[in-house]
Amino acid sequence: xxxxxxxxxxxxxxxxxxxxxxxxxxxxxxxxxxxxxxxxxxxxxxxxxxxxxxxxxxxxxxxxxxxxxxxxxxxxxxxxxxxxxxxxxxxxxxxxxxxxxxxxxxxxxxxxxxxxxxxxxxxxxxxxxxxxxxxxxxxxxxxxxxxxxxxxxxxxxxxxxxxxxxxxxxxxxxxxxxxxxxxxxxxxxxxxxxxxxxxxxxxxxxxxxxxxxxxxxxxxxxxxxxxxxxxxxxxxxxxxxxxxxxxxxxxxxxxxxxxx
Amino acid sequence: xxxxxxxxxxxxxxxxxxxxxxxxxxxxxxxxxxxxxxxxxxxxxxxxxxxxxxxxxxxxxxxxxxxxxxxxxxxxxxxxxxxxxxxxxxxxxxxxxxxxxxxxxxxxxxxxxxxxxxxxxxxxxxxxxxxxxxxxxxxxxxxxxxxxxxxxxxxxxxxxxxxxxxxxxxxxxxxxxxxxxxxxxxxxxxxxxxxxxxxxxxxxxxxxxxxxxxxxxxxxxxxxxxxxxxxxxxxxxxxxxxxxxxxxxxxxxxxxxxxx
Numbered sequence: 001x002x003x004x005x006x007x008x009x010x011x012x013x014x015x016x017x018x019x020x021x022x023x024x025x026x027x028x029x030x031x032x033x034x035x036x037x038x039x040x041x042x043x044x045x046x047x048x049x050x051x052x053x054x055x056x057x058x059x060x061x062x063x064x065x066x067x068x069x070x071x072x073x074x075x076x077x078x079x080x081x082x083x084x085x086x087x088x089x090x091x092x093x094x095x096x097x098x099x100x101x102x103x104x105x106x107x108x109x110x111x112x113x114x115x116x117x118x119x120x121x122x123x124x125x126x127x128x129x130x131x132x133x134x135x136x137x138x139x140x141x142x143x144x145x146x147x148x149x150x151x152x153x154x155x156x157x158x159x160x161x162x163x164x165x166x167x168x169x170x171x172x173x174x175x176x177x178x179x180x181x182x183x184x185x186x187x188x189x190x191x192x193x194x195x196x197x198x199x200x201x202x203x204x205x206x207x208x209x210x211x212x213x214x215x216x217x218x219x220x221x222x223x224x225x226x227x228x229x230x231x232x233x234x235x236x237x238x239x240x241x242x243x244x245x246x247x248x249x250x251x252x253x254x255x256x257x258x259x260x
Numbered sequence: 261x262x263x264x265x266x267x268x269x270x271x272x273x274x275x276x277x278x279x280x281x282x283x284x285x286x287x288x289x290x291x292x293x294x295x296x297x298x299x300x301x302x303x304x305x306x307x308x309x310x311x312x313x314x315x316x317x318x319x320x321x322x323x324x325x326x327x328x329x330x331x332x333x334x335x336x337x338x339x340x341x342x343x344x345x346x347x348x349x350x351x352x353x354x355x356x357x358x359x360x361x362x363x364x365x366x367x368x369x370x371x372x373x374x375x376x377x378x379x380x381x382x383x384x385x386x387x388x389x390x391x392x393x394x395x396x397x398x399x400x401x402x403x404x405x406x407x408x409x410x411x412x413x414x415x416x417x418x419x420x421x422x423x424x425x426x427x428x429x430x431x432x433x434x435x436x437x438x439x440x441x442x443x444x445x446x447x448x449x450x451x452x453x454x455x456x457x458x459x460x461x462x463x464x465x466x467x468x469x470x471x472x473x474x475x476x477x478x479x480x481x482x483x484x485x486x487x488x489x490x491x492x493x494x495x496x497x498x499x500x501x502x503x504x505x506x507x508x509x510x511x512x513x514x515x516x517x518x519x520x
Contacts, residue, residue, distance in 0.1 A: 001263040001471050094506060108422040157458070161421050161507035162368040164497050165439040165459030167466070169423070179425040198417070199425030200470060206427070207467030210460065210487060211261050227470060237424050246354060247421035247507055250514040256506060 001227040003211050004029050005219035011120065014048035019141025022221050029223050030142070035151045037208035038138060039220035040171060041115065043128045043154050050122035056083035065095055072256070073097045081114070081124075088112035088126060093251045105130055106239030107171045108248075109158040128154060131172025139174045151175030155205040155212075161247065168209030170201035170238065177234025185232075200229065201238065261487040264289050265471050265479035271380065274308035279401025282481055289483045290402070295411045297468035298398060299480035300431055301375065303388045303414050310382035316343035325355055332516070333357045341374070341384075348372035348386060353511045365390055366499030367431045368508075369418040388414060391432025399434045411435030415465040415472075421507065428469030430461035430498065437461075437494025445492075460489065461498065 006026045012018070018038060023030070030036070044050075056062075062083035069077045073096075082099065086092070089101035089112045101112045105127075113127040128134045135152040142150045154172035159165070170178070183196045208222040242248045266286045272278070278298060283290070290296070304310075316322075322343035329337045333356075342359065346352070349361035349372045361372050365387075373387040388394045395412040402410045414432035419425070430438070440458045468482040502508045 001467075003261040003467075097506075161505060162500055163429070163459065163462065164495075164500055164504070165457040165462070167459045167462050197425040198469070199423065199427045202423065202425070202427050203466040203470045206463040207261075207263075207470065209458070210463045210467065235424075240422055240424055244424070245421060246357075246516060247511075249516070250510045251507075254510040254514070256509070 001207075002225045003207055004223045004225070005211050006221035006223060007219060009042070009219065009221060012042040012045040014046065014050075016046045017141060018042065018046050018221070019138045019145065022138075023142060023145045023147060026221070026223050027145075027147075029225065030147050030150055031225060032147075032149045033225075033228060035153060035176065035204055035224040035227065036138070036142070037153045037155050037168075037205060037212075037222045037224065038135075039212060039218075040113070040127055040131065040154050040156045041125060042220045043131065043134045043138075044115075044125050047128055047134065049126040049128060050119055051084065051124045051126055053078060053080040053084070053123045056080045056087065058083050059086070062086055065099065069096050069098070081111075081116075084114055084124060084126075085112045088114060093248060094256065096256050102239075103127060105132075105171070107131075107156070107169075108239070109156070113156055113158070113171075127156065127171065132174055133172070135172045135174035149175070153201050153204055153208075155208060157209060168202075168205040168207075168212070170199075170205040173201045173238075176201070176229050178236045178238040179234065180229060181233040181235060183233075197235065199238065261467075262485045263467060263471050264483045264485070266481035266483060267479060269302070269479065269481060272302040272305040274306065274310075276306045277401060278302065278306050278481075279398045279405065282398075283402060283405045283407060286481070286483050287405075287407075289485070290407045290410055291485060292407075292409045293485075293488060295413060295436065295464055295484040295487065296398070296402070297413045297415050297428075297465060297472075297482045297484065298395075299472060299478075300373070300387055300391065300414050300416045301385060302480045303391070303394045303398075304375075304385050307388055307394065309386040309388060310379055311344065311384045311386055313338060313340040313344070313383045316340045316347065318343050319346070322346055325359065329356050329358070341371075341376075344374055344384060344386075345372045348374060353508060354516065356516050362499075363387060365392075365431070367391075367416070367429075368499070369416070373416055373418070373431075387416065387431065392434055393432070395432045395434035409435070413461050413464055413468075415468060417469060428462075428465040428467075428472070430459075430465040433461045433498075436489050438496045438498040439494065440489060441493040441495060443493075457495065459498065 058079040066077040066079035091102040094100035115125040119125040131154040139152040326337040326339035351362040354360035375385040379385040391414040399412040
């Protein structure tokens with residue numbers, strides 16, 4: 001398996017065609033069966049998903065949240081930002097000392113994935129509205145330019161429980177299933193496998209993040225070649241619902257206390 | 261970045277020298293600065309970390325746990341297995357409908373990572389006792405054979421909250437830091453980065469798991485080349501303590517109810 005960053009992508013502006021920009025720069029690398037990973041930041045920029053704090057008239061709920069976080073952490077929280085997070089979310093899983101929410105498309109992350117560091121000319125960069133549809137559009141764009149059967153993954157980086165640090169994850173994908181199902185496969189001794197469902201889109205996103213880098217030298221698109229999904233069954237279930245997730249159940253009704 | 265599976269490793273037996281077996285098969289591939297990932301299953305086999313259910317005289321606590329899980333799920337749980345999980349763990353985070361524990365070396369996973377599917381001649385395969393020490397031994401072994409400066413990661417696969425499926429993670433490492441710290445770095449517009457600490461060992465483990473595969477055709481060791489940690493600061497903190505982990509705090513005192 002080989003990962004090649006797509007070099008020299010320009011600063012992305014609203015309306016830019018990512019498939020076009022990638023094809024121009026990685027056309028020689030891209031082959032049938034490859035996977036292209038694209039950082040959500042540039043997808044959001046191309047889709048004009050920027051916003052300003054003043055776009056968010058503050059509700060009572062946002063005021064409460066910002067005040068409570070301010071009181072508990074001693075750091076001031078802009079209620080307009082809390083409002084933006086609420087508007088991008090369907091459920092608030094943790095309301096202090098930070099906002100952990102489920103976004104409208106099912107991804108669980110801090111602050112609904114809203115980025116305050118990466119937005120020329122605006123206050124906020126929101127995540128793509130429907131990242132799997134974004135992936136499909138990029139895939140279609142590549143196909144139109146003659147690059148057949150390239151799967152596309154839209155990636156984000158976020159933290160996680162139990163382990164420090166952030167890692168790349170998939171938030172949208174098209175052209176490959178989210179996971180690979182090993183159920184029924186057997187080991188060398190004929191025993192059934194313990195590991196059953198492998199989240200390949202997340203593993204691809206994590207791999208790509210190793211070559212993407214951050215900051216000014218970052219390369220937000222990566223071509224993965226010499227890797228194949230194989231002929232196992234696939235599934236497109238990536239985001240757990242409350243019913244499938246004991247941690248989400250445990251978070252319901254739980255409140256953070258600063259003394260813990 | 262390139263990932264090459266180490267082909268044709270034999271079934272690993274207690275006392276086998278993994279550095280030796282890998283050097284014999286991947287000696288032409290291995291270069292200074294490469295990372296070798298090794299699945300915990302073969303590290304455990306080489307270290308003789310097999311066990312049998314009869315090795316675990318059942319405590320009252322293990323009986324209680326097995327009974328409760330049996331009552332709640334309708335599936336019988338062997339109390340000797342519950343006892344094995346307790347003996348490999350320092351904290352029980354979830355006690356039903358499955359056992360989620362912190363292992364003695366800090367990794368949080370179901371059943372303390374004990375494997376029942378992958379153990380010729382025994383009932384159980386335990387995780388390595390101190391995986392970072394295992395990684396250091398393999399790294400030293402490679403160095404003795406003339407392969408200088410190869411980092412080693414011992415990997416496992418496990419599930420996670422919020423997202424379906426399993427992905428590769430690091431449980432031990434030597435020769436590189438666990439994470440890369442981007443704090444103070446800036447984006448193209450000079451803004452400070454939102455993402456700060458990148459868990460590179462987990463991303464490398466996830467990447468390797470894409471080429472490792474499972475089952476009879478699996479290749480439990482992978483060479484990662486053309487990737488460098490770079491000159492950013494590193495940290496070796498990978499496992500969160502309760503104080504650093506809101507999810508662990510929320511799980512304290514929480515009890516699963518079958519009707520949720």
